[in-house]
Amino acid sequence: MPTPPGPPGLYVYAITAPEHAAHARGCRAVGDENAVVSVLGRDGLAAVASPVAGRPRARRRDLSAHQDVLAELARQGPVLPMRFGVIAPDEETVLAGLDSAREAHLAALARLEGKAEWNLKGVSVPEALPDVLREDAGLRALRETTRRRPGYEANVRLGEAVAGALQRRAEQAAADVLAELRPLAAETREGRENAGGAMNVSFLVPRSAETAFRKAVDLLATRCRGRITLTLTGPLPCYSFVSAEAVPAGA
Template sequence: MPAPPARSSLYVYALTDPATAGHARRCPAVGDQGASVTVLVQDDLAAVVSPAAERPRARRRDLRAHQDVLNALLAHGPVLPMRFGMIAADEEAVRADMSARRAQNLSALARVAGRAEWNVKGESVPEALPELLREDAGLRALRASTRQRPGYEADVRLGQAIAAALQRRAEAAARDVVAHLDALAVDVRVGGAVAGGALNSSFLVAQSDEAPFRRAVQALAERHRGRIALTVTGPLPCYSFVGGDAVPAGQ
């Protein structure tokens, strides 16, 4: 079992610019409830950190504290967010990494300045079976055959065929959704597969386009009602668009 971080270790929330960093000082810190969120300034970069007396666990309170710090920063400037649980050995390690990767970090901050991440997920709609049957003659024939010769295997084949058909409809709708939302985004990243899902994509959206983006999602949800159920989450720190952890000094 790895040893816990030493007292001098730091929990790292994000990199940002010095002016933005100060807006997180009043946020509760991850882990030790008596710890304070502080800022390490290195030239034109700032790391938002707090003491890490022990390795953090993914408790609800700590997950919320991590996200609250990022939200406070995002409301005031560009942010390179860290994933929950990033620990740096000490202040010197953080400063050394900021110096070594200064150009890369400044470029990433410039890329996300005035922008935020919006995640759109989509799932197939099982309630759309009646509409699916009206559209799919092959599926209607399979259901009729199953009713004429009922049995476990026939029921399984029918269930699988229905699930596959619903998924195909949802995936076709998802392609249309992404094509339309792409026009309102600076960049798009495809996320990992979600059980039962047909769409999991993140969009880098300028603040000036956030309202049109939300309206477009609503319009597309209505357009594809019965084919895909859409959910949108944002604005979020730009996890998907910063190329991984900006300070690779974690343990």
């Protein structure tokens, strides 16, 4: 039997200024296809929300709807985005959430004014092994030893040594990249480490500096080719620069 829907609530997308929030009306809502995105405002702040029955699953349609609402809001001005799945039980809870941290919300929106998040990831380059061998006499010696005395354990040691050398090379390149890009951003945040990743950093970049920032990343990607592969994503809602959920979630 299908799982019955949970108690009705309000799915919360973001907090922003009322004049910006109004542009989200008409966007596709998370959950019920007939739900309408609405704006709950009070004293210069607004929460963008839509009715929802139960907790939505992370389906492609709903993830896309969530991102589309945030993208539309971010085009209008600064926004405090919610993570996917934030639900409040009713309008009173949402409005109370706006009131309880009003000054913090306003300060955060002011800090994000005219800025967007850009995320830069970097991974090591396996094809750089010949360069690593030229630079690392110890690794060359280990490879020769493994060739003379092959075996499972020897191969594992060699593989770990190669992976470590490539990772260290990429991490040094990542440090060089970060040092060059940091002055172009208002703030930076280290992201979660990924397997094989040498860099996962989000930059809060002024809109006026976005062109210079992208050009700098392109130049660094060329300069560091063979040490690290860079992937730039943005502009994004400023998830990494909003410290916590601003509206209480329902049970």
